[in-house]
Amino acid sequence: MASAEIFFFILAGLSTVSSLLVIFQRNVVRSAMALVATLFLIAVLFLTLEAPMVGFLQILVYAGAIMVLFLFVIMLLNPTVLERRQMFWWGFGSLTALLLIMEIVFLISNSLRTGGPGASLKESFGSPESLAQSLFTDFVLPFEIASVLLLVAIVGAVVLAKREA
Amino acid sequence: MMIDLGIIAAKALLVLFMVLNLAGVLGWIERKGSALIQDRIGANRASIFGFAGLGLVNTLIADPIKFLTKEDFVPARGDRFLHTLAPCLALFPALVTFAVIPFGDVLILGDRVINLQVANLNVGILYIFAMASLSVYGIVIGAWASDNKFSLLGGVRGSAQMISYEVAMGLSVIGVLMIYETLDLQGIARAQGNLLWGWLPAWGIFLQPVAFLLFFTAAIAETKRIPFDIPEAESELVAGYHVEYSGGKFLMFFAGEFAEIVTAAGLTTTLFFGGWQVPFLMRDGFHFPWVGTLLLPHLAVTFLQVVAFTVKVIFFCWLQILLRWSLPRFRYDQVMRLGWKMLLPLALANVAVTAVLIVVLQKSS
Numbered sequence: 001m002a003s004a005e006i007f008f009f010i011l012a013g014l015s016t017v018s019s020l021l022v023i024f025q026r027n028v029v030r031s032a033m034a035l036v037a038t039l040f041l042i043a044v045l046f047l048t049l050e051a052p053m054v055g056f057l058q059i060l061v062y063a064g065a066i067m068v069l070f071l072f073v074i075m076l077l078n079p080t081v082l083e084r085r086q087m088f089w090w091g092f093g094s095l096t097a098l099l100l101i102m103e104i105v106f107l108i109s110n111s112l113r114t115g116g117p118g119a120s121l122k123e124s125f126g127s128p129e130s131l132a133q134s135l136f137t138d139f140v141l142p143f144e145i146a147s148v149l150l151l152v153a154i155v156g157a158v159v160l161a162k163r164e165a
Numbered sequence: 166m167m168i169d170l171g172i173i174a175a176k177a178l179l180v181l182f183m184v185l186n187l188a189g190v191l192g193w194i195e196r197k198g199s200a201l202i203q204d205r206i207g208a209n210r211a212s213i214f215g216f217a218g219l220g221l222v223n224t225l226i227a228d229p230i231k232f233l234t235k236e237d238f239v240p241a242r243g244d245r246f247l248h249t250l251a252p253c254l255a256l257f258p259a260l261v262t263f264a265v266i267p268f269g270d271v272l273i274l275g276d277r278v279i280n281l282q283v284a285n286l287n288v289g290i291l292y293i294f295a296m297a298s299l300s301v302y303g304i305v306i307g308a309w310a311s312d313n314k315f316s317l318l319g320g321v322r323g324s325a326q327m328i329s330y331e332v333a334m335g336l337s338v339i340g341v342l343m344i345y346e347t348l349d350l351q352g353i354a355r356a357q358g359n360l361l362w363g364w365l366p367a368w369g370i371f372l373q374p375v376a377f378l379l380f381f382t383a384a385i386a387e388t389k390r391i392p393f394d395i396p397e398a399e400s401e402l403v404a405g406y407h408v409e410y411s412g413g414k415f416l417m418f419f420a421g422e423f424a425e426i427v428t429a430a431g432l433t434t435t436l437f438f439g440g441w442q443v444p445f446l447m448r449d450g451f452h453f454p455w456v457g458t459l460l461l462p463h464l465a466v467t468f469l470q471v472v473a474f475t476v477k478v479i480f481f482c483w484l485q486i487l488l489r490w491s492l493p494r495f496r497y498d499q500v501m502r503l504g505w506k507m508l509l510p511l512a513l514a515n516v517a518v519t520a521v522l523i524v525v526l527q528k529s530s
Binding site: 027029030033036040043052053056057059060063064065068069071072075076127128 | 244246247250286287288291292294295296297298299301302305306308309310317320321324325327328331348
């Protein structure tokens with residue numbers, strides 16, 4: 001087996017274990033830290049896929065900013081008593097998991113059938129220039145719509161917070 | 166193949182060694198510097214067999230022994246695992262960030278070209294911000310795992326402060342990136358070797374003075390030192406997020422803080438003060454405007470570059486210690502106001518003005 005594959009399986013195994021820890025931990029802060037570890041490992045996966053820019057943005061945005069705010073809220077509320085697990089959520093969760101597994105099986109079998117190596121990497125793949133190029137030319141409309149959506153969300157949050165006070 | 170790996174390992178070890186040692190020395194310089202500024206004699210009690218002459222060496226030996234032989238205390242109701250994990254999370258980002266900061270140009274030995282930078286990433290600056298954004302976990306987790314209200318308050322303050330100043334720090338660098346047109350720190354350092362109007366080095370400080378002030382302020386806030394040390398404000402929170410830490414774990418927090426100082430100094434040097442550039446020193450020697458040239462061998466040039474980088478880094482470390490002992494502490498609301506209402510709008514304005522100027526200058530030339 002090539003060293004890249006061995007590395008992939010180590011990473012995949014670790015990220016599976018850490019994402020399982022997110023759900024099976026009884027302690028909320030430990031769950032959050034397991035989620036940070038998962039996001040970090042996924043970022044490393046991006047690095048092995050020749051996409052350092054996406055990988056570091058993943059760490060910067062998800063592991064470094066969003067999860068810190070999660071922890072901030074957890075620490076402020078300090079939820080020590082866990083809610084009782086309800087049957088409804090077990091059923092709903094199992095159904096979603098089943099759908100997800102079916103989708104993954106379908107996708108993998110599909111790609112195995114059509115098979116063959118994909119398109120070879122271009123020299124500039126994953127570089128900031130090529131990323132910016134496609135973001136600001138081909139995908140400029142989705143990009144702008146996403147930013148407007150985020151702006152609306154921020155304004156909405158501020159308005160709600162002001163009304164409460 | 167083996168030689169290449171060996172070179173990478175050697176560079177990584179060298180940089181780690183330098184950062185850790187400089188962090189240790191800074192622990193002594195901080196006490197000596199504070200004594201100097203407050204007009205008293207300081208840090209002269211560490212004596213080995215009654216000999217206290219070499220203050221630095223004695224302190225460097227005494228400090229770790231003292232820390233490592235103390236009891237490692239974990240609060241009874243605290244989380245033992247997270248309590249141990251937190252100092253590691255605090256130290257790790259501080260030590261790995263320096264990997265993308267170049268400490269010299271290329272060293273040519275025979276037919277081998279060695280880039281004097283541990284990892285040459287084309288997104289180096291993003292790597293630094295990604296690692297810096299992780300350093301907040303050490304504080305937050307340590308604060309929470311201690312099960313202490315003072316430390317929890319410190320942790321909450323710390324996470325709010327570091328998130329706020331990361332935004333300002335990230336935006337302040339955008340102007341620099343626009344001018345040098347790269348995210349690669351070695352590229353930024355190289356571009357600063359050019360001359361403006363034939364005599365002024367194209368350093369970041371001359372092209373982006375506002376960005377430098379914003380960046381340096383935000384960087385000090387990220388190291389959580391006075392005037393931004395509200396996460397550990399002694400007069401309010403005893404010692405803030407690390408109030409329940411002792412012994413080796415406290416030493417890790419302590420070393421992490423000094424390693425962050427070194428990294429902040431290295432980054433300021435690279436972005437705004439030419440990195441390893443010596444003014445007018447090109448690859449083949451000095452080219453003084455109006456005066457003439459002085460050719461130097463390659464090894465001498467490389468040596469001068471590495472020395473210049475080290476001197477600049479030490480200067481900015483000293484400047485941070487000087488600021489720490491000269492300024493009073495901000496209040497929490499003042500820190501937040503400074504970050505969100507002053508640094509952030511100024512950084513945005515700086516980006517806008519830089520963009521307009523770049524376009525105008527390109528049109529006119």
